[in-house]
Amino acid sequence: MGATRPRASSLLDALPGPLRPGxxxxxxxxxxGWETYxxxxxxRDLLLGRTPADLDIATAAPPxxxxxxxxxxxxxxxxxxxxxxxxxxxxxxxxTFRREGPYLDGRRPSFVERGDLATDAARRDFTxxxxxxxxxxxxxxxxxxxxxxxxxRVVRAVGDPAERFREDRLRMLRAVRLAxxxxxxxxxxxxxxxxxxxxxxASVSAERVRDELLRLLAAPQRAAGARLLAETGLLGxxxxxxxxPGAGDRLAVTLACLEALRRPEATLALAAMLHTLDFARxxxxxxxxxxxxxxxxxxxxxxxxxxxxxxLSRKRPSEVxxxxxxxxxxxxxxxSRAAAVARxxxxxxxxxxxxVVASVPADGLAALLSGRDLRALGLAxxxxxxxxxxxxxxxxxxxxxxxxxxxxxxxxxxxxxxxxAVTVExxxxxxxxxxxxx
Numbered sequence: 077m078g079a080t081r082p083r084a085s086s087l088l089d090a091l092p093g094p095l096r097p098g099x100x101x102x103x104x105x106x107x108x109g110w111e112t113y114x115x116x117x118x119x120r121d122l123l124l125g126r127t128p129a130d131l132d133i134a135t136a137a138p139p140x141x142x143x144x145x146x147x148x149x150x151x152x153x154x155x156x157x158x159x160x161x162x163x164x165x166x167x168x169x170x171x172t173f174r175r176e177g178p179y180l181d182g183r184r185p186s187f188v189e190r191g192d193l194a195t196d197a198a199r200r201d202f203t204x205x206x207x208x209x210x211x212x213x214x215x216x217x218x219x220x221x222x223x224x225x226x227x228x229r230v231v232r233a234v235g236d237p238a239e240r241f242r243e244d245r246l247r248m249l250r251a252v253r254l255a256x257x258x259x260x261x262x263x264x265x266x267x268x269x270x271x272x273x274x275x276x277x278a279s280v281s282a283e284r285v286r287d288e289l290l291r292l293l294a295a296p297q298r299a300a301g302a303r304l305l306a307e308t309g310l311l312g313x314x315x316x317x318x319x320x321p322g323a324g325d326r327l328a329v330t331l332a333c334l335e336a337l338r339r340p341e342a343t344l345a346l347a348a349m350l351h352t353l354d355f356a357r358x359x360x361x362x363x364x365x366x367x368x369x370x371x372x373x374x375x376x377x378x379x380x381x382x383x384x385x386x387x388l389s390r391k392r393p394s395e396v397x398x399x400x401x402x403x404x405x406x407x408x409x410x411x412s413r414a415a416a417v418a419r420x421x422x423x424x425x426x427x428x429x430x431x432v433v434a435s436v437p438a439d440g441l442a443a444l445l446s447g448r449d450l451r452a453l454g455l456a457x458x459x460x461x462x463x464x465x466x467x468x469x470x471x472x473x474x475x476x477x478x479x480x481x482x483x484x485x486x487x488x489x490x491x492x493x494x495x496x497a498v499t500v501e502x503x504x505x506x507x508x509x510x511x512x513x514x
Contacts, residue, residue: 087122087214091131097163098131101146101170102211108145110137111193113208113217115171120204123216123226124258133161133170134196134208142170157190175199194219201240201247202254203232229260237269245276248310249288256292256301267308274309285314286365293345299335302349306331317353317361326352332418337410343371344407347378351415355380374404378411385412386425445483453487 091099095118105112115134122128135142139159143149148162157172175191191199193208200206203222209215216223225232231251233240241248248270255262262270277285292301305311306327312319318327333348346367350358358379362372384391385408416425445468447461455461468483477486 092127095131098168099211101161101163101168102133105135105137110135113210115208116205119207119209136173138172200234203234206234230263231255231260232263233266237266241269241273246280246284252304253288253292256297257295259297270308277313282366290342294340294342296340298345299331302334303331329418333414336414336417343374347375347411351379378408381408
């Protein structure tokens, strides 16, 4: 270990253009006499030949010096010595080398003090994230064996994995997510520590759990990631509905459905993950995980639309249009196909449905109005927006309106009739027809 040269002298040539201003930030710190490196995911991804999504910097310069060197800074984590430097309109996190005190809450250290490269590397989560790249020389500094683990395609905690997971319990989910995204395996000791401490994930905030889960589900190897969640015991904590006693078949179908999906898109994959549950439980899971409302509605609409796909060819065109506007045509057909594969059923119904969908003009599925249109009509934003837009969709499905201009006139007429006539009419028609899409 120690200082090594990357095999390719052009390592930094692969850095995408939008991240290159970060090199200028690092260069200025170095010119001021401070030991400075690119660190973490950017180094890992460059060494793997992947395109980095962001660029972080570690330096010996104290935060006050960082702020003095640059005109535009934001103290995003002042208590941890982290400053965001704005370069060409993009923030780059600059973290001062640090040593951390004990973690008392399973998320944050009790104190932070300035350290050096060795103490900074020792406090990081995984060896493949503890690699430092000198942007001036192209030298990679590796004090914890990260390059060997990259070569072996292994995710390994830095130091004692049990201690790393006690410090920040989310790291257990992050380890599985990282292994999933990279197609790596978990080091045996790291995996054993996760299995032992998995119940502690229950204390992690829902938002942090959600973000890791959605990133895992967006990865091409999402099925393998979900399987690893189940094998390590994390799934039983994060999504107990899929791991409860007697849910073996449900989990097997879920994993097979994720495996069959052809598009790495998080909303569709979350619907596949939850499609064996009833609507009430799907809604409850999404709310528990603080899934954003628009994404939650999309997931519920996809699962609600599944039973209609096999009989889509027998539905009226207006019913087809109404269903597909609520659920999304391509996503619904893909979920239906993957669910059929998972259950060992034929995909003939999904193919027939695809023919039906293809026969619907593209503009027949586009929304006629948006929230911006309703604001232009003088309506204040609020819960009534969704009711009104749904009512417009129902009127369109019945053939009463066919263009944005007609939709605006339709809404104006009902607003003149008494303000709430749109939502009242929607409720009455839904009651008569048995609900949206009747």
